Amino acid sequence: MIAPGLIWVVISVFAAFGFVIAVRAARANSGTVGDYYIGGRDIGGMVAGLSYAATTYSAFMLVVLTGLTYRGGIGALGFELIYFAGLSLLVIFAPRFWLVGKRWGFISPAEMIGARYGSRGVARAMAVVSIVFLLPYCTTQMAGIGLLLSGVTGGGISLFQAVATGAALAMFWALLAGLRSVAWTDAAMSVVMFVSGLLAVAFAVAALGGPAEFLDTLQADHAEWLRVPGPGLWSLPTFVALSLPWFFFTLSNPQVSQRLFILRDFRAMRRMILWVLGFGFIFTLIAVIWGLAALQLVPDLANTSMATPALLPRGSSRLGWCCS
Helix, strand or coil, X not given: CECHHHHHHHHHHHHXXXXXXXXXXXXXXXXXXXXXXXXXXXXXXXXXXXHHHHHHCCHHHHHHHHHHHHHHCCHHHHHHHHHHHHCHHHHHHHHHHHHHHHHHCCCCHHHHHHHHCCCHXXXXXXXHHHHHHHHHHHHHHHHHHHHHHHHHCCCCCCHHHHHHHHHHHHHHHHHXXXXXXXXXXXXXXXXXXXXXXXXXXXXXXXXXCCHHHHHHHHHHHCHHHHCCCCCCCCCHHHHHHHHHHHHCHHHHCHHHHHHHHXXXXXXXXXXXXXXXXXXXXXXXXXXXXXXXXXXXXXXXXXXXXXXXXXXXXHHHHHCCCCEC
């Protein structure tokens, strides 16, 4: 297990770095409502794309998708690629959201829908529906932070401490400078996610003898995980029930659809979509390979959501980190 003290040091460094970014974002704000909630519609394509990616591909991927891969095999890749296909909705709706928002000054999907039907009641209903869609994902994100930190420290950092720390940082950055702060810290976080994910997978595959040995052992010991529908998790009704709402995630979840109002221009929109697609595809492969590596390195887990927390200390011990 990784020493809790080391984890707190890393969290402190990350929080300090995020604080500097948030303060710079606050100084860039003009103080208007539009500036606070949508960054003054002046967010560039790379930052918007990385913010979108960090909002979507974060704790969910390394806890839920890795766990689904560990339990159900390659079907988890198909499940996630349904979401990836749903990103095609951006090509259809993103230009319309942005044009309408810029023309009429809308700062949220609920405000836009309410104006379309000329009813504040519709706007309120849309806001309530957005919250309903947001809560399960928000819960998953917070639970992911808790499971990861408590898991890798063997309970040295409690679930409550981990969730409270993550929630406090997120709320502080959002309150300090609004969307601009969130977008900038998200962009920094996505870089950390991407680099650390690649390194983690590289170390895990190396621990199994390299790519060829990894695939050979997987085929020999867990061939069913490489076949559809897998070892038992994925049936057609289960796959459809999980994948169908996932396809419409881009439009149904407000933390994602809000990003369609923040862009500077159409060029920034195109760059945002390309960044999201590129990041999402590679990070999906990272999460699936990580799950298959965990299946071999830490077999027979009772709770598959603990695949990542169970696997991380093995890599840290190989690197000589402070572990017990």
